[in-house]
Amino acid sequence: MAKQYDVLLRLLLLGDSGVGKTCLLCRFTDNEFHSSHISTLGVDFKMKTLKIDGIEVRVQIWDTAGQERYQTITKQYYRRAQGFILVYDITSSRSFQHIVKWASDVDEVSFPQ
Numbered sequence: 001m002a003k004q005y006d007v008l009l010r011l012l013l014l015g016d017s018g019v020g021k022t023c024l025l026c027r028f029t030d031n032e033f034h035s036s037h038i039s040t041l042g043v044d045f046k047m048k049t050l051k052i053d054g055i056e057v058r059v060q061i062w063d064t065a066g067q068e069r070y071q072t073i074t075k076q077y078y079r080r081a082q083g084f085i086l087v088y089d090i091t092s093s094r095s096f097q098h099i100v101k102w103a104s105d106v107d108e109v110s111f112p113q
């Protein structure tokens with residue numbers, strides 16, 4: 001079967017638990033919003049195909065659990081990602097301060113010294 005896209009882009013959503021990563025993804029792929037918070041267990045993903053300058057780009061977005069206990073699992077997905085979306089809750093300064101930690105995790109795993 002012929003490929004239905006020209007380029008595959010793998011992105012990873014990172015951020016504290018409850019900041020809205022899953023909601024952002026549901027809005028982007030399905031234009032839906034769910035008010036309940038069911039924590040992501042490990043990782044999950046959704047896809048959307050966009051046409052950019054005549055090129056079919058399949059965006060595969062991996063949604064990771066923000067909870068500390070899943071870090072070992074989620075870090076295994078960092079190396080295969082081509083980009084990261086760091087998410088914080090605008091009503092939580094703590095989640096914003098943690099962005100530094102998420103960014104340093106990405107550096108540590110994806111660009112080891």
Ligand SMILES: Nc1nc2c(ncn2[C@@H]2O[C@H](COP(=O)(O)OP(=O)(O)OP(=O)(O)O)[C@@H](O)[C@H]2O)c(=O)[nH]1
Nearest residue numbers: 017018019020021022023035036037039040065066
């Ligand atoms: N008011 C408001 N609530 C939001 C918004 N985005 C998400 N929420 C709520 O925040 C809660 C957590 O959202 P999730 O998307 O599940 O959070 P998450 O970052 O995926 O959480 P983990 O899976 O535990 O890492 C849910 O109850 C959402 O309804 C927003 O833009 N505004």
